[in-house]
Amino acid sequence: MAQDEKRIALLIDADNAPAGKIDAILTEVARYGVANVRRAYGDWKNPHIKGWEATLHAYAIRPVQQFAYSRGKNASDMAMVIDAMDLLYARNLDGFAIVSSDADFTPLVMRLLTDGVKVYxxxxxxxxxPFVNACSKFTYVEALGQPENAGATTATHPRSASELRSDARLLQMLRGAVDSTSNEEGWSPLGAVGQQISNQASFDPRNHGYRKLSDLIEATSLFDVRRDEQIIWVREKPKAHATAKAKRTPRKRPAIQTS
Incomplete structure (x- = not known):
């Protein structure tokens, strides 16, 4: 392993994750580092997670048996949390990849982040x-697995311009990132915009149906996009900017004249 490669612990909640997406998930994790710890948690006698059995050996994932000691309680969650904290205290990892659709892992994610490690x-x-927003970056598994030559879209259906513009949180995040990284002419380098967004929130354009941030920004129809050799520049369109500013500025009431 190269000295500068990040070390990632891949922890899978098999009770709440689809086995059919593991290949795409591992491919995604490889973008951030090497998954030198790979564990999947569950009661392997439960037929509900039988689909994971063939996957474990093929991808060198270690199964961790966790019996359901109480009806209605997920003992796998507790086992994952304990292992994650043990791995954190060992101080030999740079990040965690947690595969689950269960919000119960939100406190764990927040705890891991306080130690300066990334959580995907x-x-x-x-x-x-709450779990989605807590992560350094969260990706819906439905958005993974699209061939690289398939263009800008992903397995998640691309949201239309009107759908994107109706997402107040998304627009606030995009506008704020462009505004904080812009030069005197209002243009921002796309790389700086993406970095600003990743610093403030969990974000992946594929969750909105677009493979690249530039494709998502263009799809909103609210920004000008300029390609200058290897750099992509982004600027909010003057009309859209003026409209947004007008909405934020309260209208002054006319003065009442007295005789």
Whole structure:
């Protein structure tokens, strides 16, 4: 392993993750580092997770048996949390990849982040927002697995311009990132915009149906995009900027004249 490669612990909640997406998940994790720890947690006598059995050996994932000691309680969650904290205290990892659609892992993610490690989350579209937003980056598994030559779209259906513009949180994040990284002419390098967004929130354009951030920004129809050799520049369109500013500025009431 190269000295500068990041070391990632891949922890899978087999009860709440689809086995059919593991190849795409590992490919994604490889973008951030080497998954030198690979563990999947569950009660392997439960037929519900039988689909994982063939996957474990093929991808060198160690199964961790966790019996359901109490009805209605997920003992696998507790086992994952204990292992994650043991791995954190060992101080030989740079990040964690947690595969689950269960919001119960949100406190764990927040705890890991306080130690300065990255947490990459993977789960289905049904994953509750607290877990999604807590991660350094969260990717819906439905958005993974599209061939590289398939253009800008992903397995998640691309959201239309009107759908994107109706997402207040998304627009606030995009506008804020462009504004904070812009030069005197209002242009921002796309790389700086992406870095600003990743610093403030969990974000992946594929969750909105677009493979690249530039494709997503263009799809909103609210930004000008300019390609200058190897650099992509982004600027909010003057009309859109003026409209947004007008909405934020309260209208002054006319003065009442007295005789």
């Amino acid at each position: 989350g993977f789960g289905e579209n049904k994953t509750p927002e």
